[in-house]
Amino acid sequence: MELRKNYFADVRKDDLNEIGQPRPRSDSPGHVTGKTAFFADRNFPGIxxxxxxxxxxxxxxxxxxxxxxxxxxxxxxxxxxxxxxxxxxxxxxxxxxxxxxxxxxxxxxxxxxxxxxxxxxxxxxxxxxxxxxxxxxxxxxxLPAVFDMEEALKPGAPLVNEYHGQNYYLYDSGECRKVRFGDVEAGFAGADHILEESYQSSPIEHxxxxxxxxxxxxxxxxxxxxxxxxxxxxxxxxxxxxxxxxxxxxxxxxxxxxxxxxxxxxxxxxxxxxxxxxxxxxxxxxxxxxxxxxxxISSPRAAEKVVIKDGVMKDGRIVARKVTGYTDAGAYSRHSPYGAQKGAGHYPGPYTIPNVWIDTYCVYTNRTPSSAMRGFGVTIGDFALEVQMDKLARLIGMDPLEFRFINAYRDGDMKAHRQPTEGAALIECMQEASRAANWPVAEKYMAMSSYVKGA
Amino acid sequence: MAIRRGRGVAAINYPTGMNLGGDPTQALVHSTPTGNFMVTLSSVDLGQGMKQIMAQICAETIGVPTDRVVVDTADTDTGPHCMGTFASRGTHRAGNAVIQAAREARQVMLEVAAEELEVNASDLETDGQGNILVKGAPQKSISIFDVALSAHFKRGRSISGRGMFLIPRSYPEKETGAMKPSTCYAHACTVAEVEVDDETGEVTVVTVKNVFEIGRALNPKMVEQQLVGGSWMGISHALYETTEPYYPNRDHGGTDFNQYLMPGPGDLAETEIIVLERPSADGPYGAKGPGEMCANPQIPAVANAVFDAVGVRIDTLPITPERILRALKAQAAN
Incomplete structure (x- = not known):
């Protein structure tokens, strides 16, 4: 691992004693000598x-x-x-x-x-x-069972969970969590190209x-x-x-x-x-x-389906993005309504897009209830978003890394969920990746910064 | 039939802490009679090393070496409330609570030292080695050992502090979805190189170069272990893992590590980790939560590299040899 201290040196003080030091973990000797106690090490007479x-x-x-x-x-x-x-x-x-x-x-x-x-x-x-x-x-x-999210959402599908009364989680916003920003249809109408693609994952074990x-x-x-x-x-x-x-x-x-x-x-x-x-x-x-x-039996990571429709210009700007996300909760909620909602807050990814429409659904099916897992609500979305970015770049004949620079969010940019961007560092990560992987990009991209101009 | 090489890139961000906030963590700090410090929490160490990081944060804030701090955690009879270890929140939430508690304890410690040295507490500083000095006159000093003894046996003071960190909960606006999911975001960009055998469909990840921006590497060695492990997990998600290989069909689910595929040591790519630090405004010493995001960018980077190698898109995870061969067959048929 290398720490590249030259980035953001102007906003960081490296004057600390204990923080930033590679101190050995105090629990490591116990782990490697088998002395660390875990819950199952407890035993009681008559258990x-x-x-x-x-x-x-x-x-x-x-x-x-x-x-x-x-x-x-x-x-x-x-x-x-x-x-x-x-x-x-x-x-x-x-x-x-x-x-x-x-x-x-x-x-x-x-x-x-x-x-x-x-x-x-x-x-x-x-x-x-x-x-x-x-x-x-x-x-x-x-009883008849339903395993497919699209089948589960059709009228007449077997009802999975009577406590919900329908095969999706009912948010205060309705059948899905919604994000609406700009005018996505107008964005599509003005775009040079439209690309709509669908992505799918399967449950994953921790x-x-x-x-x-x-x-x-x-x-x-x-x-x-x-x-x-x-x-x-x-x-x-x-x-x-x-x-x-x-x-x-x-x-x-x-x-x-x-x-x-x-x-x-x-x-x-x-x-x-x-x-x-x-x-x-x-x-x-x-x-x-x-x-x-x-x-x-234990909850896996949910299977997800993500449909992304983008409008992109020949010069590389994404002008509209519509995302529909489906989270397969299985038979019960557990943490899935939260996960689907987290997805709504994450799309359209770390890019500044003027017109965005997001719907995320938490769907019930007759399978092992899914729940939280590392990257909850985001991991599969990022797979979909970043493969989509690759496809868009190739569609307009642009280098995939340069294409991301054009759309990368920077400090002050308004996100689809109406929070201004703060503390962005996507551009700098891409600049360093360009160097480390020997993937050259045009000098103008290497000169970019996440900072607000003039601030 | 040939081994074909390709590379792919992905760039991502990731929110720190429970989505929409509203997830409290509290901490207590107190000194023993001889000036060691105890941090009391109910947070859970999942093996990522949370106890070590909390000790370093407490030590930095009080101004003592880390080995003078002991962390007692994960006991509901002694530890104050923590929402839990999830959502990349442990370091950020508990770390901020520990800083607040440690600051309060430090203030008492300095007040007692000031009485002993007959100066103002505001004129004192710590040397990070266990001593309190008068600013500008370091020959006038007292050890924290002696300060703690004085507090306990002479001055009747408790060198202790309470810490609390809570990001107020945000409620999404129904129609527009206006909301505040998180206060800070970590970032990453990954370039993966793969070899695809177009006869067997097998993918070998040759190299993975990851750049992660994590706010502040509080302990670089521990950051490294988490980021390398995450990078391996990302490759595993991309190519191997699922409990339901023919989802939505429920059959063929693995029930042990013979059936549930994960990469072994021979399947792991040459892994490079580069860390950037843009301190977050509300992170403990600027830290963000890198725990989850570090496993995400490898998945699309590998998927894009597979396309670069053989010209087929696998839009369903995991990217198995079967899926690649079927796609190659369909490509040849067209």
Whole structure:
């Protein structure tokens, strides 16, 4: 790695003692000698293992659940169903007033994705819990499922989630988050070329070294200590308090070093049910995802579809951009309404375009609920935007890097969401990339600056 | 049939912190009797090294070496509220909270030192090595060790501070979408070079040159580890990863690392990282959040390089050999 201090030297003081120093990490020796403690290093006498009975169907009505055989299985201590969960229907962003509550801790009457938790089994050993889970009999009436976002948005599509009432998240702005800036149709009308292209991604796994999980210990004072690898301590505690209808003062969450998050540990899935198990049995409980659960049950990055229509001039200026983004939330909201909205704030990318129209949709389908992941709401959008930029440059016969200089945002430029640009540095990054990659551009682009002229 | 070479570029920006703000983080700082400093948080270290960075920020602000600072975090009984570690917010939000708490503690520390030295607190400065000196008269000084002892046992003062950082929440205007998603943005430009085997469709990323602008590299070694890891993750997203290879079909999903493809050590490109620093107005010592953005530009850069190499556009991720071969076949048919 190289620090190029010649850029922005005029706005930066390099006079600090500790900041800017490559100090060794104080936790590294523990990591490399195996001394760092993770949540799963906690063990308690009499700990119970929790395993889930999961839906084998993408969409089905639950006619009945029979746990009688499972209860008789040696080592089984407790079996939990929806009726055991005090506030079973929840949504995590309710803490910041983003509702409605739309997901069940344990399925109640219906399953909406293959893998959804239906019954929780607590047993003396992991094996006993697994074997007993296989003996739980659930009678399903399979329902039509929808997997494709465009199909889901058509009239007459199977309704994925009754708590929403339609297969998209309803923002205060309607069926999508909207950004309107300038007159995009007039921009297209005046453009030399129009290019409309569509981009698609598939769900992606966070692939942390350490799978999602927690260990819960009931304390002598009626409190519960939850050792967890959540990425958000109080967010998880407060949601658990709501789900269990238990005062937050009864809950003590302890984290520590986490073996990788990447956004995959912000969903509040394992803690509430494990604490409930500890409360109802009076014993410590661990609930730790297998690698298979981490990959297919835990929320992935959403699949996204992005449609971009651009109007561009022969001289390289983009004069209009219309973006329609679709985020496949799967069966439940989790963080997806936030992610789709974040996309609306990110488009049309780091470029100054006078006419912009953005619609971003959060769509429900019968698949594993997606949620946050590194680059949430932006990563796939950037793939689409930057491939589109390459296509536009080639369409007008211009060098792709020079084409970006022409459109790059600079300090003071008004963004589509009506914030003036501050602290821009795109131009300088491209100048340095031009040098580093030996990709020469015309001298006028190397002379550009992100600063406001004359300021 | 041949190995064809191509290169592609992508340029991006990325917002720091929770979208639309409204995401608080608090911090507490106090000194021990002998002048070590404890930072108390409830933020989570995901392995990226947050504790180390918070220690350096506290040390810089108080004016002591980093090894005199201990960070206690991720405990809801002791740590004040943090919204969580996500959205490239850890360093920016918690760092600002730690600075505010450390400033308050430093002020008490200087007041106690002023009483001991019989000068005004405003006339004092720290030397960064554990001493407090009179400005312009450095021979007149007191160690922070002695200042802490005095505060605890003689003067009855608590060298401590409270810190809070909150960006007020922005609510998007319904019709126009006018809003404030973020207060600062990191930037990047990546150039990727690839080789594409037009017989097998296999892509080899030969080199990736990344330029990242991150506000301020608070610890350059840790910045490097995060940026290099992110760059690898970007390549992995571009070419390999998905839990549903035939989306929207739900079949063929990987359930372990044998089935879920990620690059191994032999698949990683020669990676170059260049860092620029334009300090952000509201970042701790100018820092922005580089954690997420560093994995983004490689994806389109690789996609554009594949086109440059073989002349087909793969607009669906990941860019698998199957997709490339199908596109080449369609191209030949036209």
């Amino acid at each position: 119970l293992h929790l395993k889930m009975v999961r839906s084998p169907h993408h969409h089905a009505r639950i006619r009945s659940i029979d746990t009688s055989e499972a209860e008789k299985h040696p080592g089984v201590v407790k079996i939990l169903t929806a009726k055991d969960v005090p506030h079973n229907v929840y949504t995590i962003l309710i803490l910041i007033q983003v509702g409605p509550e739309d997901e069940t801790v344990l399925a109640d009457g219906k399953v909406r994705w293959k893998g959804e938790a239906v019954v929780a089994v607590l047993a003396e050993t992991e094996r006993a819990a697994q074997e007993a889970a296989a003996k739980v009999k659930v009678d399903y009436e399979v 692939a942390p070294t350490e799978t999602t999980g927690c260990v819960v210990a009931p304390e002598g004072n009626d409190r519960f200590t939850c050792y967890t690898n959540t990425q958000a301590m109080f967010f998880t505690l407060d949601n658990t308090s709501i789900i269990l209808q238990m005062p937050g003062s009864k809950l003590h969450f302890v984290g520590g070093t986490v073996g990788g998050g990447f956004g995959g540990k912000v969903d509040v899935i394992v803690e509430p049910i494990a604490i409930l198990g500890a409360k109802l049995t009076g014993r410590p409980v661990c609930f730790i995802y297998s690698r298979e659960e981490e990959m297919q």
